[in-house]
Amino acid sequence: MTAVTQEAGAPFGAAPPPGADPGESAIVTHGLTKRFRGGQVAVDALDLAVPRGSVFGFLGPNGSGKTTTIRMLLGLVAPTAGDYSVLDLPLAQALPRVGAVVEGPAFYPYLSGEANLRRFDAADPTARGGTAARRIAEALERVGLSAAAGKRYRNYSLGMRQRLAIAAALLGPRELLILDEPTNGLDPQGTREVRSLVKEIAADGTTVFVSSHLLAEVEQMCTHAAIMRTGRLVAQGTIASLRSGLVVRVRVETPDAADAARVLGTLGLPDVRRSGAEVTAELDGRVPEQINAALVGEGVAVRGLAVVRPSLEDVFVGLTGEGFDVGG
Known part of the structure; x- marks a missing residue:
């Protein structure tokens, strides 16, 4: 679609992106x-x-x-x-x-929560004054602050x-x-x-x-x-859908890492990796319970088995090659 350049002050009435209604x-x-x-x-x-x-x-x-x-x-x-x-x-x-x-x-620190909301409501030209008390009480209840309404x-x-x-x-x-x-x-x-x-x-x-x-x-x-x-x-x-393009992996914690890697390879799981007591592989649509049963059946001591799904951080890194603050 062709981009539309417009004068300031008239931003509404946009044509949607492709596929957007x-x-x-x-x-x-x-x-x-x-x-x-x-x-x-x-x-x-x-x-x-x-x-x-x-x-x-x-x-x-x-x-x-x-x-x-x-x-x-x-x-x-x-x-x-x-x-x-x-x-x-x-x-x-x-x-x-x-x-x-x-x-x-910006709230007034010396006013209560309820009084601050009265100030906000009074400044709204579309608000109906006769229903202010009810609407303020409902808003406080909705956010769980009814008990603290009178607190500064x-x-x-x-x-x-x-x-x-x-x-x-x-x-x-x-x-x-x-x-x-x-x-x-x-x-x-x-x-x-x-x-x-x-x-x-x-x-x-x-x-x-x-x-x-x-x-x-x-x-x-x-x-x-x-x-x-x-x-x-x-x-x-x-x-x-954002996660769907990335690989889901299975992670096995075991003292028998070499045997676990062999079993995962025998099952046909791609990209088997071994690191200390941890073995991972692409899940490739397999059922985790079946993988666990196969490991146990081969005498592998399984301490833990988890499915590792990609996070939004993985998506971002996969798209850009960079990460950003995920913890604050």
């Missing part, structure tokens, strides 16, 4: 590009399709263009070229249906602060929730809280678009993902 997609971009002064290209001809109802991980190292893309999708930054569509609607109609947390909202924000943990930010984004009915690095800086407990919350929100039918540089984290909560590198899209699809 705007009616079935919460977000569609075509050739979306952002160049800053000096020629720096932050986002380079991005073709993205985010299915409705998905939890979509937008992955890439810090500086790969994720936040700039989100700012363009929300109308905060004008694209240099290309088109995009959110919820297949004009900007003015789409934004009231979108909740977003971008680089963390400065006394909230990092996980509670992130949940309050998500509550602020959910004060109205939302079809799409955009979260920029929602687990950044959180401890393991806070990370689990946010991950669980994202899954609950998605289960209610809201499409969730999650930007992150933590591949392992996204892998646990997302149904789909796109991988960015230096402003360009490397790959996108379901988590399963």
Whole structure:
């Protein structure tokens, strides 16, 4: 398809990438590009399709263009070229249906969580004042902060602060929730809280678009993902499809490594490798239980047998030859 260069301020109405149906997609971009002064290209001809109802991980190292893309999708930054569509609607109609947390909202530390949400709600021109109390209570309940509603924000943990930010984004009915690095800086407990919350929100039918540089984290909560590198899209699809091009291996831990390697070779498993007390091979569609039975039948003492499936990090390294921060 031909890239469309357009004037700033008219980014909506995009033609979808090949195979993308705007009616079935919460977000569609075509050739979306952002160049800053000096020629720096932050986002380079991005073709993205985010299915409705998905939890979509937008992955890439810090500086790969994720936040700039989100700012363009929300109308905060004008694209240099290309088109995009959110919820297949004009900007003015789409934004009231979108909740977003971008680089963390500013809360008053001396106000309670509930009072901060009242401030956010009052600033929303589309919010109905007569239903504010009910909607605020529902948002707090949804993120698990009802019991801490009267607690001052400065006394909230990092996980509670992130949940309050998500509550602020959910004060109205939302079809799409955009979260920029929602687990950044959180401890393991806070990370689990946010991950669980994202899954609950998605289960209610809201499409969730999650930007992150933590591949392992996204892998646990997302149904789909796109991988960015230096402003360009490397790959996108379901988590399963992204992994599908890489080899699944079986790993055997045993004191009888030489015999185990011989048995795996006899079974016809490709690429048998031996390292100390560990032997690996390509699974090649075999059933692990049958492999274990064959090893035991040949007198091999099996201490452990595991199927090793490729991770998103493996996908990224396989596509680019590089890795990036997967642990924070």
